[in-house]
Amino acid sequence: DTITEQATAAASGAAATEQFRNKQRTETAGVDTRRVDTLVSELLAAAHDIIRRHKVTYAEYDVLKSWLIQVGEDGEWPLFLDVWLENVVEEVAGENREGSKGTIEGPYYIPDAPILPAEATLPMRDGEEGTPLLFQGQVTSVDGTPLSGATVDIWHADNDGYYSQFAPGLPEWNLRGTVIADDQGHFKIHTIEPAPYQIPTDGSCGRLIAAAGWHAWRPAHLHLKVSAPGHQLITTQLYFQGGSYVEDDIASAVKPELILAPTPVADGDGSEVTHDFVLDKG
Numbered sequence: 123d124t125i126t127e128q129a130t131a132a133a134s135g136a137a138a139t140e141q142f143r144n145k146q147r148t149e150t151a152g153v154d155t156r157r158v159d160t161l162v163s164e165l166l167a168a169a170h171d172i173i174r175r176h177k178v179t180y181a182e183y184d185v186l187k188s189w190l191i192q193v194g195e196d197g198e199w200p201l202f203l204d205v206w207l208e209n210v211v212e213e214v215a216g217e218n219r220e221g222s223k224g225t226i227e228g229p230y231y232i233p234d235a236p237i238l239p240a241e242a243t244l245p246m247r248d249g250e251e252g253t254p255l256l257f258q259g260q261v262t263s264v265d266g267t268p269l270s271g272a273t274v275d276i277w278h279a280d281n282d283g284y285y286s287q288f289a290p291g292l293p294e295w296n297l298r299g300t301v302i303a304d305d306q307g308h309f310k311i312h313t314i315e316p317a318p319y320q321i322p323t324d325g326s327c328g329r330l331i332a333a334a335g336w337h338a339w340r341p342a343h344l345h346l347k348v349s350a351p352g353h354q355l356i357t358t359q360l361y362f363q364g365g366s367y368v369e370d371d372i373a374s375a376v377k378p379e380l381i382l383a384p385t386p387v388a389d390g391d392g393s394e395v396t397h398d399f400v401l402d403k404g
């Protein structure tokens with residue numbers, strides 16, 4: 123078979139939209155009439171104010187309308203919302219947390235990745251490209267207690283910036299795993315360093331970025347959901363010191379506490395880093 127499937131915005135958007143539809147939140151947002159009234163009224167008032175101050179024309183109004191229609195057709199609402207709004211939702215949700223910092227989940231999480239032991243290599247292809255990375259640490263409670271049986275759910279892009287199940291040709295669970303920490307909360311994950319992620323340039327989000335003269339990049343990152351019995355789950359990401367776009371993430375999701383500084387492995391290939399997680403009781 124000589125046909126090579128290309129990663130397209132519409133295909134990854136459709137997969138992200140489908141994934142979002144499957145997602146069950148533990149608390150479903152209630153439809154409180156007064157809350158809807160307040161939030162939607164204020165959102166519209168902000169838009170009205172922008173139209174007046176900038177004297178938005180009918181031509182611009184029509185461009186907006188056709189773009190909004192196309193975002194839906196491309197399945198890019200999950201991408202758009204997670205890149206340009208989720209960081210503030212997360213900021214509000216996490217403002218009273220004492221433990222490790224969280225950040226946005228983004229559109230590419232898949233639950234129920236293969237369960238792996240406390241020391242494990244993430245599922246990857248033979249000869250997976252990229253610098254080998256040993257990512258290890260300990261999960262503790264805010265009072266310092268090691269958390270037995272903590273879970274480190276990890277997913278990240280490959281050396282080309284692609285996520286399994288959102289780009290063609292990758293094994294189903296490539297670079298995704300649910301690592302069960304040991305009885306002291308320790309984990310040791312062998313993987314490769316991900317590459318920076320570029321928002322697809324052939325979809326609506328890419329067209330917006332080009333039209334506004336922005337760049338389309340997120341810094342290289344590991345995604346994590348860390349949890350333990352009796353504690354609050356934390357959704358976070360970790361970045362790499364000195365990496366491209368760490369200071370200029372299009373999704374505004376970098377925090378100083380989330381930047382790793384791996385060091386070269388003494389007697390081998392690649393790098394290693396230790397990073398601990400502290401969970402709030404919950």
Ligand code: MBD
Nearest residue numbers: 204205227228229319373
């Ligand atoms: C990503 O990989 C990501 O993490 C976010 C938040 C948005 C788009 C792509």
Ligand code: FE
Nearest residue numbers: 228230319345
């Ligand atoms: Fe990501």
